[in-house]
Amino acid sequence: MSRPRILIVGAGFAGYRAARTLSRLTRQQADITLLNPTDHFLYLPLLPQVAVGILEPRRVTVSLPGTLRRVRLVLGEAEADGIDLDARTVRYRDPEGGHGTLGYDRLVLAVGSVNKLLPVPGVAENAHGFRGLPEALYLRDHVTRQIELAAGEDDPRTRAARCTFVVVGAGYTGTEVAAQGQLFTDALVRRRPLGDGVRPRWLLLDIASRVLPELDEKLSHTADQVLRQRGVDIRTGTSVREATDGGVLLSDGEFVESRTLVWCVGVRPDPLVEGIGQPLERGRLIVDPYLQVPGHHEVFACGDAAAVPDLDNPGQFTAMTAQHAWRQGEVAARNVAASLGIGSRRPYRHRDLGLVVDLGGVKAAANPLGVSLSGPLAGAVARGYHLAAMPGNRLRVAADWLLDAVLPRQGVQLGLVRSWSVPLDTASPEPARVPERQPSARAPEQSEATEGQS
Numbered sequence: 001m002s003r004p005r006i007l008i009v010g011a012g013f014a015g016y017r018a019a020r021t022l023s024r025l026t027r028q029q030a031d032i033t034l035l036n037p038t039d040h041f042l043y044l045p046l047l048p049q050v051a052v053g054i055l056e057p058r059r060v061t062v063s064l065p066g067t068l069r070r071v072r073l074v075l076g077e078a079e080a081d082g083i084d085l086d087a088r089t090v091r092y093r094d095p096e097g098g099h100g101t102l103g104y105d106r107l108v109l110a111v112g113s114v115n116k117l118l119p120v121p122g123v124a125e126n127a128h129g130f131r132g133l134p135e136a137l138y139l140r141d142h143v144t145r146q147i148e149l150a151a152g153e154d155d156p157r158t159r160a161a162r163c164t165f166v167v168v169g170a171g172y173t174g175t176e177v178a179a180q181g182q183l184f185t186d187a188l189v190r191r192r193p194l195g196d197g198v199r200p201r202w203l204l205l206d207i208a209s210r211v212l213p214e215l216d217e218k219l220s221h222t223a224d225q226v227l228r229q230r231g232v233d234i235r236t237g238t239s240v241r242e243a244t245d246g247g248v249l250l251s252d253g254e255f256v257e258s259r260t261l262v263w264c265v266g267v268r269p270d271p272l273v274e275g276i277g278q279p280l281e282r283g284r285l286i287v288d289p290y291l292q293v294p295g296h297h298e299v300f301a302c303g304d305a306a307a308v309p310d311l312d313n314p315g316q317f318t319a320m321t322a323q324h325a326w327r328q329g330e331v332a333a334r335n336v337a338a339s340l341g342i343g344s345r346r347p348y349r350h351r352d353l354g355l356v357v358d359l360g361g362v363k364a365a366a367n368p369l370g371v372s373l374s375g376p377l378a379g380a381v382a383r384g385y386h387l388a389a390m391p392g393n394r395l396r397v398a399a400d401w402l403l404d405a406v407l408p409r410q411g412v413q414l415g416l417v418r419s420w421s422v423p424l425d426t427a428s429p430e431p432a433r434v435p436e437r438q439p440s441a442r443a444p445e446q447s448e449a450t451e452g453q454s
């Protein structure tokens with residue numbers, strides 16, 4: 001008899017953990033295939049540290065072929081209308097535009113989420129998201145460039161605009177980007193003063209009444225205090241009415257001149273799951289507590305793309321966090337194995353172990369096991385947590401942290417990622433293949449520098 005074919009789509013927190021657990025549980029008894037656009041798992045929570053030059057980009061990646069020995073990696077993206085539950089096949093597009101089809105006996109969908117766009121005029125054209133390495137590298141270059149251009153700028157108004165950075169969305173991504181960003185630009189300016197004592201200004205906006213609105217109030221209070229002490233201009237109860245290439249019109253009527261708009265308003269499930277034609281909850285594929293799609297017990301889903309019942313809070317679904325995705329990946333793997341006669345299945349149940357929000361320097365806000373911490377102790381807990389949670393590359397990450405503690409940070413532009421290659425709408429079918437649109441969509445970086453906001 002041929003071995004059962006297990007297909008996992010997506011190698012983020014949920015898919016990577018599912019693949020790793022399945023390769024251990026099934027040994028040689030099943031063929032495991034992992035379909036993912038890249039050859040690495042990306043540890044997203046440390047992305048803000050890549051954007052400000054603390055970590056080199058490869059540090060936050062873990063090689064899939066290097067760590068998943070019994071898993072066959074297929075590079076590609078499942079197509080939105082390419083999942084045929086009756087035929088049990090998934091059609092995909094490879095990185096060079098070719099197409100292929102994979103059959104399966106068990107399917108694990110773990111495609112995560114994409115930037116959430118709101119219908120605000122000018123945002124799609126003038127903002128950048130923060131979901132992946134290209135965006136982090138782009139932001140690092142862009143911010144460095146703005147400071148360098150500002151230093152040589154004679155017009156005080158243009159100089160101030162270049163040194164004003166607007167972050168929208170005070171969830172953990174936006175909060176960390178603003179907190180780290182202020183330290184980064186202050187460090188750049190110390191080496192290359194802007195004249196007249198001008199200091200870079202970071203604005204953090206959220207329509208909610210506090211930063212980190214979805215997290216514990218104590219975490220929020222700690223983060224708020226650290227950000228304000230650092231000089232970040234926090235505007236709660238405020239959103240963006242319009243974005244232009246010269247700045248941002250806020251909902252209170254103020255126009256903030258700026259060349260930088262970072263869009264961190266949250267994420268929505270990958271639109272791929274919509275194409276399957278099964279019931280959704282706010283765009284997430286509904287599964288039962290065993291992470292199986294009702295009516296299709298050979299299909300499992302987990303992570304941000306799945307609406308997983310929260311058994312501790314009946315009627316609710318688990319949050320879109322790395323912690324849930326990582327643990328759901330393991331439960332999905334165990335239940336797939338159980339469906340093949342290996343072990344027994346179990347429902348997903350998990351209580352939050354707490355969260356850490358790295359605020360840069362030695363500061364963080366953390367509540368491990370419900371105990372609220374702030375200051376350097378929280379900073380140490382946050383770094384220890386990330387090292388423990390990363391599935392690889394720990395030594396390199398720790399080495400970068402050590403180097404950053406003793407050496408000045410390198411503030412140079414590499415120009416590897418251009419504005420047009422990181423459009424805000426990462427849900428678009430071909431986000432990475434827009435060079436053809438380059439001349440009309442965005443000018444290259446050099447001309448962008450004089451052109452205005454990116």
Ligand SMILES: Cc1cc2nc3c(=O)[nH]c(=O)nc-3n(C[C@H](O)[C@H](O)[C@H](O)COP(=O)(O)OP(=O)(O)OC[C@H]3O[C@@H](n4cnc5c(N)ncnc54)[C@H](O)[C@@H]3O)c2cc1C
Binds near residue numbers: 048079131
């Ligand atoms: C900047 C940032 C910071 C964050 N910080 C934290 C934090 O501190 N704590 C926390 O708990 N959470 C954090 N999160 C949220 C957390 O990262 C997500 O909840 C988590 O990544 C979800 O895991 P996932 O496996 O569902 O999706 P992901 O980790 O996003 O992985 C999805 C995978 O699927 C692949 N994929 C997508 N579409 C397709 C397709 N069509 N075909 C094949 N593969 C596909 C993607 O390339 C990716 O590899 C952060 C998120 C971001 C963006």
